[in-house]
Amino acid sequence: MPTTHELKSRIEAAIPGAEAEVVDLNGGGDHFQATVVADAFAGKSRLEQHRLIYDVFGDEVGGPIHALSITTRTST
């Protein structure tokens, strides 16, 4: 079962300079909310920003990660 710590670490490892906060929405280990701040998002559309994060987890989204709610921001 994925943990909030694991998701945070993987997002931050995959997106240079990213800072992620991950919350388990219902305590069940399968519905998560990630807030990610990264300069790598600059100049990208919301779709592209969210795809960067979905890409970290691939097929796990919809599988063990049943739902991943995303909020993205640049630091500036």
Add this chain to the structure above:
Amino acid sequence: MSETETNPIRDAIQQAIDEHPVILFMKGTPEAPACGFSARTAGALQDLEAPFAAVDILPDPRIRQELSAISNWPTIPQLFVKGELVGGADIVAEMYASGELAQALGVEPPEDAGEAPAGEDVAPPPLSIENRLG
């Protein structure tokens, strides 16, 4: 392998996207959504009184599989406007709150939550944008 042969489900999905200017793929129906994310997204469209087509992806798991292959987007719901993926529940909620969704749909922006509309025939807000917890 039969990968290159006709794929009727994918073709039907693509055709639906092409034929409907606003189309929402969701779990359940706008009247009976089967997931909170789908409910919020359909609710945003209903709140803006934007006409939209809705497709329930639950009856056949291949619908979701083929939809995600077309859109390169892993989650449900998915909102398409004029053939383009707009986003999922989070993006639609952000765009609803900022007025961008109304703009994209060509309808009136939502009432500001701070302005209590007068009149007793005003329906209560059908959704709350509380996408960001914590």
